[in-house]
Amino acid sequence: MRITVAEQPVGRLNDAWRLAVGTGRFDLALRRDYQDSLALVQREIGFRHIRGHGLLSDGVGVHRPYEYQGRRHVRHAFGYVDQVIDAYLELGIRPFVELGFMPSGLASADQTVFWWQGNVTPPRSHNEWADLVRATVAHLVDRYGIDEVRGWPIEVWNEPDLKDFWQDADADAYHRLYEVSAHAVKDVDAGLQVGGPALSPGADDTWLPRFAEFVTDRKVPIDFVSRHAYTSGPAQHVPFGVHQDLAPAQRLLEQFASPRRLLAGTALAELPVYITEFNSSYRPDNPIHDTAFHAAYLAPVLAAGGDVVDSFAYWTFSDVFEEVGVPTALFHGGFGLLTHRQIRKPTFHLYAFMNRLGGQILARGADHLVTRDDTGRIAVLAWAPVDVTGREPVDNHTVRLSLPIADGTARSAFLLRSSVSDEAGNAWRAWCELGRPPSPTARQLDVLRQAAEPARRHASLPVAAGRVELDLHLTRHEVTLAEVSAVTDETPPWWDERRLLGREPS
Structure with a gap:
């Protein structure tokens, strides 16, 4: 037919699909191949914000406790932070700031996640954590200007509903961390955007309403709500990889829509909803990410996602990513739109096609x-x-x-x-x-x-x-x-294709 x-x-195509994209841990952005990959992505697609883990982890070196004259002090150092964000801004992309993970010098225990060992325990001192957040945000404002940084969403932690990402998946402990963090951000400037709770797609339906009740009852600042979306089943492990079954892509759109459903009737019902991670598989070693199937699978999601959510960030722009270790092959099932060395995957082209739409x-x-x-x-x-x-x-x-x-x-x-x-x-x-x-x-x-x-x-x-x-x-x-x-035909009147090889017109 x-x-x-x-x-x-019949409507306008919004840019929810390009508002943000995910990335490997923060300090990977210091690498040449990472910056080359991001430059290519920005040239052919053009995302507005970039979000990744590890801003406050030890590899970035922000939180530096030391002893002097018998007393403990903390120095906040931003050399790596500046290099990364300077590079981002030069490439036309802005941070979507994630506050995490816990610096080892402030952590209350030694539980870590990922090959690079991001600490996922609450702070030993909430006062010192608040100082760290204030100092970090104040530095960003001092360096880049308040008008600029007011446009950078600031998200508190990552998937606290999972024991792997937050010790015991303790909701009360996360609420306390969010409260301290949100007030510290607003101490710097009331116009800065802060939000959370960056829930996993597996979070039970009570998590978000309880969070809404907490921030409402205690009048804790919140400017946006965030969660994640994936559609893969349990991992079937093979050496250096996994295979998983997938739910239909419609399930992603249902997950995108779930925060508004769960928050209906609450004080948070009208806030922007940001999906700060989404993909098919939640594993960075599933070969489905590298295939043409993947682009066709996600096409209806990109076409319709903006109808149900304010932003949905593809996880991630590049295979420069090391959560389960250094990849053992060029194509290894990484999340990225690009492999190492900037080989475009079919899903990269899906995004580039979206960029060409009117x-x-x-x-x-x-x-x-x-x-x-x-x-x-x-x-x-x-x-x-x-x-x-x-x-x-x-x-x-x-x-x-x-x-x-x-x-x-x-x-x-x-x-x-x-x-x-x-x-x-x-x-x-x-x-x-x-x-x-x-x-x-x-x-x-x-x-x-x-x-x-x-x-x-x-x-x-x-x-x-x-x-x-x-x-x-x-x-x-x-x-x-x-x-x-x-087509406006501008062919000159003397043109005759029959004369292309020198033949005289008959």
């Missing part, structure tokens, strides 16, 4: 999103349905559209189509065909970069009665961007 797309917009929504459906920009260019994002069981993948799927052309004088339109699929724009598939080299040679890297390019084609389409008929035939796990623009 052909879908007739209306001439008038602001006016003309039509949307289960397999497509049609937009128009201020120049009249129409951009269609379309995707093949996926089967999360893997038993019945869709090999052929067609989206048929009748598109309005704003220029009433145009006789033709130019089509530029870019696609990724199992067979195109899929560097992971090429890597497999090369024998899965853990550390590709320079030539192999060149091959992978070429294989990562989307398939591109172009055509001239006739305009009849102000419309173009467009049939998008999609192969397995294909995501495509079709851009259609009216």
Whole structure:
């Protein structure tokens, strides 16, 4: 069935999908490959904020206790913080600040998480923690200016509902930490944004209402609510990796919407909701992240997520990431849109396609999103349905559209189509065909970069009665961007293609 797309917009495409993106721990941003990767992402996609763990962990060196004249003192040092944030701002991206994890010199116990051992215990002294938060936020304001830092959300901790991330998953202890932290932030400036509780997708439905009740009863500042979303099941471990089943992508949208459902009728009901992490698998070693399936799986989420939430941050922009250790191969199932050495994955291209969409929504459906920009260019994002069981993948799927052309004088339109699929724009598939080299040679890297390019084609389409008929035939796990623009024919009157090889016209 052909879908007739209306001439008038049915809505605006918001930028919730690009408001933030995730990253590996804070101090990884000091590395050249990290900054090269982020520069590429910003050039082709353009996120507004970046969020990661470990700002206050020992590797960044902010909290520095010492003894002097028989007394304990603390020095706050921001050399690494400055280098990282300076680099972020130069690349056109701003911090989404996460307050965590606990510096060892302030920790109440030695429980840690990740290969790099972020401490996840409450502070020995809440007063000293408050001093640390105030000093850090005040430094950011002094260095970057209050108007700038007021635009940086500040989130308190990460997934305190999980024992791995917060000792005993103690809600009361987290509420105390949030209260101290929020007041410390507001001590610096009342206009700064602070929020939480950054709950995991597995948090029970009582966590968020109890948090809302606590901050309301005690009049604790809160400017936004945050949680995370993933759709993978239990990990099936293999050496240096995992496999997991996946719920349908609709489950992500349901998780995005859950904070508003749980907070309905509370004092927090109207606050912005930020999904500060989302992906399919919660593991950084699941090969599904590297595949074309993954791009097609997430396409409907990117197309519709902004309808239910204010921001949803893909976890993460790059495979420069070491939560379970240093990766053992170029493609290792990392979260990133890019591998090490800046090989684009199919999901990178999904985001790059989103960046090419216009602001006016003309039509949307289960397999497509049609937009128009201020120049009249129409951009269609379309995707093949996926089967999360893997038993019945869709090999052929067609989206048929009748598109309005704003220029009433145009006789033709130019089509530029870019696609990724199992067979195109899929560097992971090429890597497999090369024998899965853990550390590709320079030539192999060149091959992978070429294989990562989307398939591109172009055509001239006739305009009849102000419309173009467009049939998008999609192969397995294909995501495509079709851009259609009216053509102004400026061919000179003497041009005759029959003379291209010197023949005289008959």
